Amino acid sequence: MRKEENTEKDELYGKLQVHFIENVEAEESSEEKESDSGNLSDETARKSVSAEKENRAKKPVQKDIEEASAKSKGKKSEPQSDSSKTDSEDDVKEQKGSRKRRHSKVDKQEAEAVEESFYKVTGEAEEHKSHPVRNAILGLLVLILVASAVVSYPIGKEYFQEKSVAGKDIEITIEKGSTSRDVSAILKKKGIIRYEAAFLLKLYFSDYKGKLRYGTFDLNNGMSLGKVIKELATQDGQKENKFTIPEGYTIEMTASKLEKEGIMSAQEFLTAVTNAAATSKYKDVLPKKKKVFYQLQGYIYPDTYYLAKDITGDQLVAKMLDEFDKKFDQTRQEKAKKLGMTVEEVLIRASLLQKETELPEEYPIIAGVIQNRLDKKMKLQFDSTAVYAITKGQYGIARVMYKDLKVDSPYNTYKHKGLPVGPICSPSLEAIDGVLNPQKNDYLYFQMDTVKNDGSNIFSKTYEEHKAASATTEAAAETTTTAAKQKTTKK
Known part of the structure; x- marks a missing residue:
């Protein structure tokens, strides 16, 4: 049963990635279309963009949604009515808006719904045993995941980001008994992650599901989700006293x-x-x-x-x-x-x-x-x-x-x-x-350079060179001492 569940998770992950890539391509294609349609009428441009997005993004998604629902209910999928393919006037206006605005504003209710679904399906931080009911709703998870990636572009973008970037170090504390949902809320509040849904999904498909620890952790807001999860699962979070041994201590x-x-x-x-x-x-x-x-x-x-x-x-x-x-x-x-x-x-x-x-x-x-x-x-x-x-x-x-x-x-x-x-x-x-x-x-000797006085050393190959360097450094040291004394006397 566990093997079947893992196989199903891999299939879901693959579908999610494919649809996310298709969505990105569709977005880029629509941008090009909008740019090229400058000499066309507004009505023609709207139809062109709408048709492109329908063909490249919505149809594959609709098909998977039908298959997922059918798999869950044990029924054959039925074709959607033509009315579902028609964009409203508000949708057309939104498509004409900037890509930046479309990608940055994610519908709050949709995000909450996705996160709630993840919470119910993936459970808490601890590992759950395979269960028939849970396996049944895995089919419905396809609907949630694909819809999240296609409709909510930023969530998918954060989910698939593999490389960490430079950022700010942030310390967070996870209380004992916290659920995975609690952890995601803390991470979002501290600015470590942007979307709780992306974190919960990443955790669900990771090797660290059910292995998150409690305690205090050193994270960075430039970390990828995978890195954040790994740190929370492998770092020693029981930090009470911070103690540093400087280099060169005995x-x-x-x-x-x-x-x-x-x-x-x-x-x-x-x-x-x-x-x-x-x-x-x-x-x-x-x-x-x-x-x-x-x-x-x-x-x-x-x-x-x-x-x-x-x-x-x-x-x-x-x-x-x-x-x-x-x-x-x-x-x-x-x-x-x-x-x-x-x-x-x-x-x-x-x-x-x-x-x-x-x-x-x-x-x-x-x-x-x-x-x-x-x-x-x-x-x-x-x-x-x-x-x-x-x-x-x-x-x-x-x-x-x-x-x-x-x-x-x-x-x-x-x-x-x-x-x-x-x-x-x-x-x-x-x-x-x-x-x-x-x-x-070929060096055999070295001594601190008191002329530069920057912690560096003068290196010599022979004893004669070493003596000459010593004379220079001693003279410089004596001059410095005399100057310091004169300055003290004037005061």
Whole structure:
């Protein structure tokens, strides 16, 4: 029975699409007719347009209506009287109006009737079992759908639009127990959709019928109906607390932020992170627990999360690790393998890129520098690794002193050759991609350009070039400091 119902739905969908296309063609043809009939009398033009629309749109529709009614009642269809083919004077005047006005003004009673019919046929958000009565009225649905597409052009247009366009982000809330009709009303009120009938019809023929969720959702008024329905059926709508992990944050910084925003204690989160390492899918490549602050440093993906008020530390960590898995997808895993890197090594390098430059366009360049220095058995000597070790993941040091570089830690690349023992922050996806797509270059050194003062770096191939660049940047920094002092004194 279910198979027959699905087949019937496919046939209905096909008929709807065919008649919608025919209607559009008829509209375009009538426009051309109106344009070409400029030298004819008004009466001749009216007859020409009326005849064209009758032949191209109304007859196929009438035929399907008869077949649908006959199928529903078990009777043969009977021909319509000739009087039904005659347009009234009001219809003729309406046909002479602009196409824009015809398409934008949909009869309110007709739309309400269509929506009411959809509501009765498709039911609520939950899935219904096949029923003889329901199967019987599917035949009548042909009448409703075809009439809606042909008579109400804008409804059909919204229904068949497949591509989303740029629009405004809008947050909506669907209450628990809401019906599909309730959802369509909310979407229309918020400006996400134009016609409830189009939404209900799209939902009925989609794979998500009966799967709409309740909660709060992020939508956009430029989304196609298909995209809107998919978001309502797959998004996690249980949004209570909005929490954002900035790119470059560490586990320690994230824990402090969670506590500060009242979501959970820092200790609960840190304990959950520690426990999750033992069951992580990456446990075989993680550094030894005794060597690092946190084994999952770098895996807590920086993003915005919507959290239930009663979420636990374990649930939150699982959610963040799941987000990381989605981002570090199969394509990135394969790239890492080709480069001979484990996920852990990619994250270590990406965390260095994240902390050593403010410009994403420099990520591939610095990735190349890292590889060049490793190939030559040179120490990386990155300030960020020493700062991470000193502050135990909290950072916050405005200026690195010479003594800071001497800290004895497996993270400190001034003390030890090779990469640090683990990631020093949670890198962005751009930093990860910078590692997976390194630039081949001859640079061995880089330092911040204090002359430009835009977050960019000066890259050098030799130590002599690096020293010359250092002298320039130091002089510029000294000039800036002097100017600032003079300005303060004048005040």
